[in-house]
């Protein structure tokens with residue numbers, strides 16, 4: 001079945017309201033979990049307030065807790081309390097709460113799935129059903145099998161399944177999960193989510209690159225010295241240690257979010273914004289990432305784990321002291337990797353990627369450093385090198401695009417200074433959408449362009465697996481490097497990691 005045409009085909013109309021929202025039934029597995037409370041409910045509530053979901057769309061919360069519908073609704077209200085500040089919001093909340101049903105059941109309890117199926121019989125047969133797996137990867141297969149046994153994997157076109165990352169924990173397990181999904185669902189029904197692709201600035205990167213002729217001519221090895229992609233988090237592992245301690249930063253962030261950002265920066269212009277055209281171009285990038293030879297991995301990658309430290313004047317505990325973390329855990333909370341993309345556009349341009357928890361600040365940014373002009377006419381003295389141009393895409397918390405260029409300082413001399421051109425795209429009274437709002441709407445409307453195709457998942461695992469294996473091998477022999485909470489990560493991720501003395505992490509936008 002062909003995809004529904006992408007809402008993005010006409011860039012100007014991305015946020016325009018379509019004539020009538022599509023009827024849909026939305027079922028959340030893992031409804032009482034963290035993801036549902038912090039991302040899914042606020043996103044659905046916002047879509048409700050913009051009138052973007054059908055009047056009769058039912059939302060079913062499927063969870064293990066023995067709650068009544070009223071208890072569930074109280075939980076929804078609690079999760080949304082920060083969003084309700086006016087009478088208008090209260091009225092929207094009242095409407096929103098009417099949509100809910102609560103289905104209690106263990107994930108392995110087939111009877112609960114059958115009950116879900118009976119309830120969905122009451123709806124019109126053409127109603128679209130979305131199953132959102134907001135659950136731990138360890139229970140994916142149980143839920144998928146039971147959906148099939150209960151006949152809920154309706155034919156292509158009328159049911160869709162959303163699978164959260166990480167998709168597998170290595171190449172083999174990702175393939176096994178994909179095979180399992182394909183036993184019950186067709187590819188057109190499967191939505192592998194990477195919420196970074198739904199972030200405003202990431203979508204803006206597509207527009208910035210492919211709707212402007214100005215940029216494209218500079219976007220290559222002739223002008224770009226290197227690319228840095230940073231996703232820094234000031235938060236620690238919080239209450240997710242039972243998941244995170246099994247996974248670590250490389251699997252949790254690099255295999256998916258950071259490699260997707262790299263692919264969007266490096267891809268060739270697609271022939272159209274059709275879902276498969278976009279994904280074809282991203283796959284080509286992932287396929288051309290130069291494999292890191294096993295004896296080069298220590299040169300190309302750095303890992304670390306936070307110890308106690310000072311965060312904004314407050315003491316933060318170390319990773320090993322966090323709740324539910326094994327006392328001898330060697331899970332990395334920081335990862336930095338250097339990649340090369342072996343194609344005509346990017347040959348020999350390093351892409352430096354880093355991510356970590358409990359770093360100095362919360363900041364996700366793509367920083368592109370340009371080469372120096374061939375002749376430094378305006379250098380004041382021989383010892384003073386002119387600063388390079390940068391293009392900075394701040395993804396969060398600030399959403400901005402800035403270009404740093406030289407301009408003449410006012411006055412009689414010819415001294416230059418760096419000026420930041422701020423190409424901020426948000427006007428004063430505008431607010432960006434949360435990634436989940438965009439992506440949930442895409443699922444409901446059947447637009448897969450911002451979802452991951454399996455060959456992207458496969459390629460991404462192939463790229464990082466040698467590093468994972470090397471770190472595992474080293475794990476027993478050498479203690480993991482550490483960094484104090486509130487720093488920019490382990491020392492090893494600094495100077496020697498870069499190819500030249502002129503390169504360093506860009507920490508400010």
Ligand code: BG6
Nearest residue numbers: 165195233252253257364396435
């Ligand atoms: C998730 C990771 O995918 O992304 C988390 O599992 C991480 O560990 C989160 O904190 C970051 O997302 P965001 O949108 O808050 O930057």
